[in-house]
Amino acid sequence: MSAGTVYGVGLGPGAQDLLSVRADRLVRNARHVAFFRKAGRAGQARQIVNGMLAADAIEFPMEYPVTTEIPLTDPRYNEMLSAFYADCTAHVRGLAENGEDVVVLCEGDPFFYGSFMHLYTRLKPHVPVQVVPAITGMSGAWTATGAPITWGDDILTVLMGTLDEHTLLRGIEQADALVVMKIGRNIEKVRRALQQAGKYEDAYLIEFATMPGETVQKLADAEGKVTPYFSIIVVHGQGRRP
Template identity: 75%
Template sequence: MTDRTPPGTVHGVGLGTGDPDLMTLRAHRLLTNARHVAFFRKAGRSGQARRIVDGLLPEGVTEFAMEYPVTTEIPLSDPRYNEILSAFYADCTTHLRQLAQAGEDIVVLCEGDPFFYGSFMHLYTRLKDHVPVQVVPAITGMSAAWTATGQPITWGDDVLTVLMGTLPEDELATRMAITDALVVMKIGRNIDKIRGALKTAGKYDAAWLVEFASMPNQTVQKLAEAEGKVTPYFSIVIVHGQGRRP
């Protein structure tokens, strides 16, 4: 980059829940004018974020697929997990930073909202002090999930708690018991643990399971009616609040 070439901007663009119709106008504008697009995916997969924008990217756009070196192969508690992912995010950051320093704008595709449990956050913290970074917020998957149930998630003074299914069962149960409304994410192989915690907290019969919220293959059912079912990655458990109302 020369003194006369201003740095480009890295845009972390939230794509929302998976339905392109729920994307923001700003996200759409950045996508349809992008020269460089980056996105996360599992090795050998096309990537959910990339699938969401099919047909929206301009001809000739340069794509940078950031393939996770690990997903569930190593337990989260294993020190190697953070070491491997940290090196991965550092490598991705180097590539994006070099593009931006050369004056190029880059759109990083983010499922849901970039600042809500998203991988983009790990790039953001490494980039923000070196090149311009802008974040485009979006609808989260949990919003689409509770909307799919046809019931409000909170009323009046209800407290909403968002939990990760990766937490220990006793901690899940404790937090579930003291909240009014509940969202549980990262279901997958944690489903049996989540069921047990909900039963301990006395909320099992009120829980809903929403899979692929806002996507063509969306399903909505009471969790108790999905016994024995292995839930996919895109699934969320919902318990509605029943608080104060006029």
């Protein structure tokens, strides 16, 4: 029996009509569909494809054992996630080795800070794996502001809000154009770093880009606001133009 293929399918920033033709075809015809989610939640990737799955599709939700309950620096964090990804890989690999194709739903692009990468590196030596690229969430966010993110020779810097404040500040100071992801509970740290770098007044906060409930506002106008997981901060470049 020939092995099935595991497809890491990028779903883009959140709107179904921003899926690629290839992603749409794979999702609608999938017999086995896997997706990541937080325990007790529907899962954003799964919600994006509501109404698209075949009636007889077999779903495999992969529930993170930990998200923000313990610090990233706690040794248990990597231990728990490593065991989790190993278990998920074993299930998906077993399906593929039995000749079944599996579609793994991925928010944004599978190779851009996505959980699928942890399956990909474990699966690639054993079964066929294909990745379907997609529009990233940050592209949806800066497009929502109605202004180009980069001009001319601008250097675009992407930072994680989970970084320590000193590293954030250094990255922000060196950036021409800036994207900060994984905001959430890190918002005040990001604010301070932007203020110290002199870029706070130029920063925009975008929530739920391309999804229902999308909002775009200057970060300075969102003082005291609790940001959701799906929020991104951008500072537009002002580089060379004719």
